[in-house]
Amino acid sequence: MAVFSLLFHLPQPFLPHKPNTKRLSIKPPTHRTRARFHASNDYRLSWQNELKRSDGPLPKEKLEDEDFFRATIDRRAVDNVRMLIVDAVQHAKAGHPGMAPGMAEVGYLLYRHVMRYNPKNPRWFNRDRFVLSAGHGCLLQYVCLHLAGFESVQLEDLKQLCKLGSCTPGHPENILTAGVEVTTGPLGQGVANAVGLALAEAHLAARFNKPDAILVDHRTYCIMGDGCAMEGISNEAASLAAHWKLNELTLIYDDNHNTIDGDTKICFSENISARFEALGWNTITVENIHEDMESFMVAIRSAHNETRRPTFIKARSSLPPTFCLSVLRQIVKTLIGRLSGKEGTYKAHHGTFEEDDVRRMRGKVKWEDREPFHVIPMVYREMQKRAEHGENLLEQKWKSALRHYQAMYPQEAEDFNILLHVDASRGYSEKCLNELAKALPGLIGGSADLASSNKVYLKGYDDFQLPETPQGRNIRYGVREHAMAGISNGTALHGSGLIPFAATFLTFSDYMKNSMRLSALSHAGVLYILTHDSIGLGEDGPTHQPVEQLAGLRAIPRLLVFRPADGNETAGAYKVAISNRDVPSVIALSRQKVAANLEGTSISGVEKGGYIISDNSGNELPEIILIGTGSELCLCEGSAETLRREGRRVRVVSLVCWRLFDGQPREYREFVLPPKVPKRVSVEAGSPIGWREYVGDGGVVHGVRDFGASGACLDTFKKFGFTEENVARIARSLLEE
Amino acid sequence: MAVFSLLFHLPQPFLPHKPNTKRLSIKPPTHRTRARFHASNDYRLSWQNELKRSDGPLPKEKLEDEDFFRATIDRRAVDNVRMLIVDAVQHAKAGHPGMAPGMAEVGYLLYRHVMRYNPKNPRWFNRDRFVLSAGHGCLLQYVCLHLAGFESVQLEDLKQLCKLGSCTPGHPENILTAGVEVTTGPLGQGVANAVGLALAEAHLAARFNKPDAILVDHRTYCIMGDGCAMEGISNEAASLAAHWKLNELTLIYDDNHNTIDGDTKICFSENISARFEALGWNTITVENIHEDMESFMVAIRSAHNETRRPTFIKARSSLPPTFCLSVLRQIVKTLIGRLSGKEGTYKAHHGTFEEDDVRRMRGKVKWEDREPFHVIPMVYREMQKRAEHGENLLEQKWKSALRHYQAMYPQEAEDFNILLHVDASRGYSEKCLNELAKALPGLIGGSADLASSNKVYLKGYDDFQLPETPQGRNIRYGVREHAMAGISNGTALHGSGLIPFAATFLTFSDYMKNSMRLSALSHAGVLYILTHDSIGLGEDGPTHQPVEQLAGLRAIPRLLVFRPADGNETAGAYKVAISNRDVPSVIALSRQKVAANLEGTSISGVEKGGYIISDNSGNELPEIILIGTGSELCLCEGSAETLRREGRRVRVVSLVCWRLFDGQPREYREFVLPPKVPKRVSVEAGSPIGWREYVGDGGVVHGVRDFGASGACLDTFKKFGFTEENVARIARSLLEE
16 A cells, blocks of 8 residues: 555645635525534544444554555545435435445545645635546545535534535535536536536646746546447547646546446447547546545556546456445455446446345445444544644645746736636636737637638737647647536536637537536537528538527526627627626627627627617607617628518617617617517527517517528628618518518 | 458449539539549559659550559558648648548548448438547548449539538538538547447347348448547447457547647546446557558457457557558557647648648659549449449349348238338337337337436347347436437438337436537437436435536427326327427426326327416416426416316316427417416426426416425425415416416
C-alpha cells in the first residue's frame, strides 16, 4: 500500500471534526440531523474494535503493521460506503442499486486519496472536478459527498433519496446539490461534460498561469458505464479529448457487463480499450479493484504522469462477490450489485434489494446489529483528513498564489477576476455590441465543421489546439454536434466565467437536442448560434432545411430562442444571451442576406421579446397586424407597405423571442397585440405549431407545413408562399372576411 | 487486371443498347432528351480512337493487349464520370464538387464491376443496395445511375441539379429518384441506414432461404466520409454491425482529409482503421485507388470472402492529382477535388469550380473540344453490359429460383409474398389487435436497452443474433438510440415489407431526432414506441421526464404522433401506424398504469385523431369541453364527473393524434369542438406549445411549463397541478368568468 503514502504526500494532522454550519444547497436548512463524529481520544482503540468486529481476534503483530492499518481502514470505509448505499436504497424504495455499490472502491478512493477539493467551499475555483456520467449511480456520489463533509448532503438527505423537494434526486443535478458539478443521467452526456471541464482547465491554464504563480491546475475525473460507452456522444467527445491532448482528464469505465436489458454481450462485442487507444488515449485495465485497491491507485498515478494523452481506466469485473474484510484475499471484482445476491445480474440495475439479500450483505460485513445509516466514526475521521487537507492546505496555498499573482500581474489578475465572478459578466453586455470577443474575455467556442458557414470564427484568436495553442479561443469540433453541446455544458459549468458558444445549422440542432435540454436544466449559459434557419437555405434541400426545429426548441423550458431580423436585433439577441449566464440561448440566423438594419428594429425591443416595428394607424387601432420573425420580418414590412398604399391601417410586429414576450406584463403584451385587433397574420418559414397563441382565433398562421425542397432560395420561398405578394394576398382575404 | 476477369465471371455478350422507355422517377416524364449510344459496328475502332485522343499514338502490341484494353476502358470511363460531375457543377452553379470527383473510381467500379442490380427494375428485390452516406457527393451517384441506365436520371436531370422540382436534389432522396435507396445528407445517417439494410438481408435470408432455393442473397455498400466518421451515430451503428457479424456489409471510407472547415487534422487524430478493428470489423486500406483500381477490387474480394465480419475499406489519399490516361502510372490518390486545382483544399467541399480550373481539367483528359455533358459511347456500352447482366441473368435467375421456391415451399412463399408486397400490409391492421407479432410477419425491432421498461420484447421469438439466430425478431440495440432509429430507417427502406419498431423513453427521442425526421422525409414507416411519456415517470427525475418532446415531435411534418389513453386507443394507434407504411408513427405511452379501457374510447375514434369520449349535454351544447390525451384523459373524465355532479354540462374529448384530427373535414372538427363553446381546457402533462390551436382564445391550456422533478409519480403530478381537483378548479374558474 506504499502507493497511498506517495499520494498522501502532505502532513495530515489529526484534528477533531468541526461541524460545518453553512449549507451550500440552494434549499434552506431544515430540521435535519447530522450524524456527528464524536472525537475519540483513542484512535487506535476505535480502529482495533472495528477490526475485531469485522475480522475477529487478530495477532498483535498484525495490529501494529502500518500497511495493514491503512488497508483495513480503507477497506472498512468502502464497506461503509456500500452499506450506506444499501440502506438508502431500502429506505427510499428507489434508486439504481446496481452501479453504486459496484463502484464503491473507486468513489471512496477518489474522494479520500485522489481528488483535491474543499468541502467547506465546494465552488473553490481550483478544485478537481468529478463527473458521474453513469448518473443512475447517484447514490455513490451522494454518499461520498456526505462522508467527505459536504454540508449539502446530510444523512437525512440520503433518506430522502428521490423524494420530491430533496437535494438527492434520482440523477445528480448541479443546481440542487453543492458538490455536483454537472447534471447527468442521459447516458454519455457526462463524458462530454468532463471533456468540456478539462478543456476549460487547459485553456485557462495556458492563458493565466505564470512560471511563478500557478492559478489553474486541476484534474477532471469521470465515471462512465456501459451505456455511456455505447452512446455516440461519448465516442465523439473521447475523440476530441484525445485530439486536444487533455492529459488532465481521467475516465474510469465501470466495466460491469450489465445494462437494463441484461448482460452487455447481447449487444456489445467491442474491444473498448482498443477503441480508446485508436482514438489516442492512454488505456489501463484494473483487473480486480475490489481485492486490490492499490492497482487502481497505480493507474491513477499513471494518469497523473501522462503529459499528452487523456487516460482511460477500465475497471474490470468478472468474478463473484463479497466485500467484507474477512475475505479480503478472496478474488473479487467490481460485479454490478456485487453484494446483493443479485450479483452480476441486470436485476440490480434498478429497483430495491430483497430483504433477505440485505440480511446476507449485513452478515458479510458484520453489520447485523447496526442501525441503518450507521457511519463508523473512524470513517468520518478519515475523510475529514482529506477535507482538512483541501481547506487548510490546498485552498490556502492557492489563495496565497493568487495574492502573489495579483501583485505581480495586475492586468491578468483583473481579467482572471472578471472570469471568476460570473455575475460580473452582466456588465459585459454593455460592451458586446461592437467587438464581442474583445469585450468578453470569456467567450470561447466553435462550430461543428461549419465555422465558415456559421460565420463564428473569432478573427485574431488562435485555434484551441494542444500543445501549441491551448490559449486559442476557436474550438474545432469537427462534425460532432452532440459532443460540441455536451462539451459546451461542461465548459459553462466549469464555473470560471467562460462563455461557450456552439454553432451549426439549425437543422442539426436535432443531433444535439438532449445536450441543449441539459443546458437549460442545469443552468449552463451556452450560446447556440444556429444558422441556415429555414427553407431559405436553398439548394442543399430538405435534409438540411429546418422546418420543425424552432418549434421544438421553443418548447424547451427556460431556453431563450431568438430569431433576429437584422443587425439591430442580432445585437439585441447577443446582449440578452450574454447577460443571462444561467440560461442558454439560441440565436437562429438566416443563410440568405437580410437588411443590415430595418427601420423600427431595436435592441430594447429585443429585450422585450416582441414589439411594434411600424404602424400607420395613428390614433386608431390597426385593422390588421402582421407578425414576423427573422428574414420574414422584412417580408412583412414589404407586404405592409403594399397594404398601406391600398389605404389599410397595418401594424408590423417583431416576435423575436416568444419566451421573453410571454414574460412581459399583460398590459404590454396587449399593447403590442391588442385583443381588439383579431385580424393577424403570422409569417415565419417554419412549423406553424405554437403561433396560434399570438395570432388568436381570428388570425392566420402562415408557416411551412411540409418538408422543404431542393432549389434556389427565392424559388423555395416562392413555392411555400413566402413572398410579399402572397402575404399581402393572405392579409387582404382576412381583411375582407 | 486479372481481378476484373475474376469478378467478371459471367459471359457478357455485346448487345446494342436498348433505350429504356419506362420512367421510374415519381415525376411524369418531360421533354427531355436522352443521350443515346448509337451502336457502332466497330467497337475496337471506337476504342482505338478514344485511346488516340487521350494517350496519343500507341504501338500495335499495346492495342492488342487485352489487359491494357480493359484498364484503359475503365480508366477512360472514370474520366468521363468525373467530367460529367464537373459539367453538372458548373452548369447548376451548385453542388459539392469535392467528394464526388474524388470517389469517381469507387462509384464507377461499384456500378460497373461489383454491384448486382437491374436498372430496368430498380426495385428488384434481390439487388445489392448502395448508400451514399456522404450525401453531399450526390452527383457521384446521379452520374453513376445515369451511365448505368437508370431511367430516373437523364443527362437533362444532371443539368437540373439542385433545381426546384428536379429529381436530382442537393442530397439524395429515395422518394424522388429511383435507384436511390435512402435519404442521406445529415452525416452519419447513411452508415446506420446501411446497417439496417444489411440487417434486413441477414434476417430474411435466415428466415426464407432453403438449401435448394436462395431468395435472399445480396450485399450492402456504403460510402462514408470524414464527417460521417466523426458523428457518434456512425460509431453506434458500426459497433452493432460488428456485433451482429453483418459480413455482407461493406463500408468504403473516403479518407480525403477534408471537411468544410479545412483539413481534418484540426479536429481528427484518430487511427480510424484501428477503431473499426476494435469494434470488430475486417479493415483494409487501399493506398492508391486512382493509380491502382485493382487494389480496390482486391479489397472488395476480401470483403466478399468474409463470413463473420463486416468490412471497412479505407480509400487512402495523399498525393497530387491527375486523372488522364496519359499519366496512368503517375502516383496519385483520391485527393478530394483532386482534379480541380483546388486539390486537397477544403474550398472544393462546396461551391463551383473556377473556369480556369475547368479548362485545366479538360486539358488533362483531352476533353477540350467536347461539349459539356459529353458521354463516350463506349462508356454507355460498358455500363450497358452490367445492366444486361442484371436484367437478363441475375433477375431472371432469381425469378426462376422464386418459382422453384413457390412450388416446393408454398407456405413460406406465401409469407415471402406478403412481405414483398408492402401494400398488402394494409390488410395487417385487421389482425393486429390481438397478437401483433404473429399477425404481422414483418414486425421486427427492439429497444435501446429498455426492452423491459418499454415492454416491447416479442415473446416466443428469438433475439436477432448472428450466427446463431438471425431469424430472431428481437433486436438488442444497447444504449444507442440514434443508431437504432437510423438502422430502422434502413430496415424499412429495404423494401421487403419489414415493419421495424424502435423503442426507448420519450425523453430520449431527443437522441435520435434527426433520424426520426428522416423517417418522415424518406417515407420510412418506422414505428416508434416511446414510453415514460411525462413527468409521471417519477423518481428518475427531470433528466428522464419528457416535457417538450411531444411538441417537438408533433412539429415534424408527416409524422403521426399518438398519445393513447387506454387499451382501446393503444390498439387504434397500432392499427393506424401499421396501416400507414409510408409514414412513421410515434406511440407515446405512460409509465404509470392507466385504465385498461375507459368508457367511450374506441379504435375508430383514434382513426379520426380526436373524438368525443363523453358528454352529458343532451340536445344542448356543452358549457365546457375538457380535452385530454394519454394518462390525462382519465383525469379529465374524473374532473368532468365532479363538474357534472355540480350540474354542469361537460364534454370530454380525446385528442389522441393532432395530425389525423387536423386532416378531418371542417364539419367533423367543429362537431367535436364547436366554435360556439369557447370554454375549453386542455390537459396534457407536457409543453403547452401548440394547444392553443384546439383550445382557442377563450380556453385554458393546462400544461407543464418548466422541467419536472424527482419524486413519486403522484407527487410530481400533484406538484404540477395534474389532479382531478385542480382540473375541476380550473374549469370552474373558466365557467364563472
